[in-house]
Amino acid sequence: MSLFSRFFPFLRPYLSQMVGAGVMVMGVAALNLILLRMAGTLWDIVTVQRDVDLMTNTIIIFLGIAVAQSGLAMGQSYVTTQISQHIMADFRTNLFDHLQQLSLKFFAKRRTGEILSRLMNDVGVIQTLVTETPIDSAKHLVTFIGGIGFLLYMNWQLCLLILLLLPALVFVARLFGKRLKALSTNIQDQTAALTTLIEEVISGIRVVKSFVQTSREHSRFGKALQALVGMTLRRAAILSVFIPTITLLTFMMAGMVLWYGGKQVIDASMTPGDLLAFVLFAGILIGPFGSAARLFSQIKEAQGAMQRVFELLDTQPEVMEQPQAITLPTVQGHIQFSNVSFAYDPRQLVLSDLSFEIKPGEFIAFVGPTGSGKSTIANLVHRFYDPTSGSITIDGHDLREVSLHSLYRQIALVPQETILFGETIFENIRYGRDTALEEDVIQASQAANAHDFIMGLPDGYQTMIGEKGINLSGGQRQRIAIARAIIKNPRLLILDEATSALDSESEQLVQQALNRLFAGRTTLVIAHRLTTIQEANRIFVLNKGVIVEAGTHASLLQREGLYRHLYTLRMAELEESTESQVEER
Numbered sequence: 001m002s003l004f005s006r007f008f009p010f011l012r013p014y015l016s017q018m019v020g021a022g023v024m025v026m027g028v029a030a031l032n033l034i035l036l037r038m039a040g041t042l043w044d045i046v047t048v049q050r051d052v053d054l055m056t057n058t059i060i061i062f063l064g065i066a067v068a069q070s071g072l073a074m075g076q077s078y079v080t081t082q083i084s085q086h087i088m089a090d091f092r093t094n095l096f097d098h099l100q101q102l103s104l105k106f107f108a109k110r111r112t113g114e115i116l117s118r119l120m121n122d123v124g125v126i127q128t129l130v131t132e133t134p135i136d137s138a139k140h141l142v143t144f145i146g147g148i149g150f151l152l153y154m155n156w157q158l159c160l161l162i163l164l165l166l167p168a169l170v171f172v173a174r175l176f177g178k179r180l181k182a183l184s185t186n187i188q189d190q191t192a193a194l195t196t197l198i199e200e201v202i203s204g205i206r207v208v209k210s211f212v213q214t215s216r217e218h219s220r221f222g223k224a225l226q227a228l229v230g231m232t233l234r235r236a237a238i239l240s241v242f243i244p245t246i247t248l249l250t251f252m253m254a255g256m257v258l259w260y261g262g263k264q265v266i267d268a269s270m271t272p273g274d275l276l277a278f279v280l281f282a283g284i285l286i287g288p289f290g291s292a293a294r295l296f297s298q299i300k301e302a303q304g305a306m307q308r309v310f311e312l313l314d315t316q317p318e319v320m321e322q323p324q325a326i327t328l329p330t331v332q333g334h335i336q337f338s339n340v341s342f343a344y345d346p347r348q349l350v351l352s353d354l355s356f357e358i359k360p361g362e363f364i365a366f367v368g369p370t371g372s373g374k375s376t377i378a379n380l381v382h383r384f385y386d387p388t389s390g391s392i393t394i395d396g397h398d399l400r401e402v403s404l405h406s407l408y409r410q411i412a413l414v415p416q417e418t419i420l421f422g423e424t425i426f427e428n429i430r431y432g433r434d435t436a437l438e439e440d441v442i443q444a445s446q447a448a449n450a451h452d453f454i455m456g457l458p459d460g461y462q463t464m465i466g467e468k469g470i471n472l473s474g475g476q477r478q479r480i481a482i483a484r485a486i487i488k489n490p491r492l493l494i495l496d497e498a499t500s501a502l503d504s505e506s507e508q509l510v511q512q513a514l515n516r517l518f519a520g521r522t523t524l525v526i527a528h529r530l531t532t533i534q535e536a537n538r539i540f541v542l543n544k545g546v547i548v549e550a551g552t553h554a555s556l557l558q559r560e561g562l563y564r565h566l567y568t569l570r571m572a573e574l575e576e577s578t579e580s581q582v583e584e585r
């Protein structure tokens, strides 16, 4: 299916309006032709017939038509803009919704800026072509057909002279077209690269500043921008030769018409008014020719943009809901891994043949060296990925057989880096459950030890949160995230323990909040710091994707195993940092 026909479903709801705008624009073009013809007639009335009354009446009709033409043009312009904005809003929403459906694997591979660029820049390029251009083309079509028809009727020899130029125009368009297309694709790629760079620098601004790398980023940005400017200038250079060449060809046509027609007026085989109308008609034919050239370059540009946008739309989520997926009933929280292996990249297994069981309400911690697969287990339980082999069940239901919505509804994830959205604190907590009332939000905040500090803020719960909650401390952000999880009231909780240490008071508040959150739910904690998990019912120790030890903190410490080794290392680290803090004081 061609790229353009794939866009058709988005135009369909607006077809009647588009046809309306098309009819209006055709009316504008037709009235325009009539006005030009009348200009010729008027000229003959003035110079040949010399009849004042006839002239006055003709001018009144002329002005009436001009008013009607302007009215139609205004209506058409308004309708066209409306349709164009709505179609693009629908298309962007569709793309945005599709993006939200895609699996984590997709986002792990793509850079945010590149996705942003497709959603905003590429869709913008397509917008003009698929909405405004067809309507404009309708206008040019009427002008072209009406114009040529009239010229043929008036003087077919003169008209053939004009048509002789057509092959030359096609030749010029082909000559430039290929180079324009290649350049347009490069320009869009480079625009995406630039957007990516800006996005990276803005989201990593703290790292940029703290490593004093603003000048390095300046030069990275400068280089990428220069490349873009270079390409855009090359395209402009081609266009600056291309469009004037077409215009020159059309002026040559006008010159020939004037010469040949002028001879006929001198021979008295044509009236001056007819020649004037003829020249005016030939003149407005420049419009369709010129716009055909522009249209050609727009089509090439939009083809590249469409390719990139449809590539996104064609990407299927890796984690798919089966058509016969059942709704997962409210679960007890019994999790079973049976011979689960997993690989992000087929060449490297990250988890090998894992089998374990977690009973409802258990508090389980996963520990292990970095890269041992702890977060991967959490991703699998959340069904962000499917196992490469083996199965995971909750209360006996294979995760692949239940609907994603009914599974996600029962899990709360408290990630390592607290993500808060640019809304009020109240809305950020209510994110956990849309139907929550004000008192639910307050109760959850109290349980999360967040209520007091929230009430201490000038706008309380209505305080807006800056991007990623930049105006709150780490511990405060975590407590809001915990309140959000509490309000969701999930059966299953996955906590990716934050790696950065909080001060001891904040740590205690967060820990109390977590204990309230853990109560009565199956809880999986990915432990990076080994300080928060001594209460765990069981600790699974992972190494290279295999569980090498399991047991309580006390029983694992008694063994001379990996846990004891990791724990001893951690304690030594803590002691060292406490000593250095004491020395600093």
Ligand SMILES: Nc1ncnc2c1ncn2[C@@H]1O[C@H](COP(=O)(O)OP(=O)(O)OP(=O)(O)O)[C@@H](O)[C@H]1O
Pocket: 105, 108, 344, 345, 350, 368, 369, 370, 371, 372, 373, 374, 375, 376, 377, 528
């Ligand atoms: N999206 C991904 N694509 C490819 N490989 C990945 C991806 N995510 C993780 N990995 C790899 O899988 C392995 C296990 O990663 P995982 O994040 O589960 O480890 P972890 O034990 O949680 O580590 P850490 O304590 O550092 O967070 C690592 O080798 C990592 O490089």
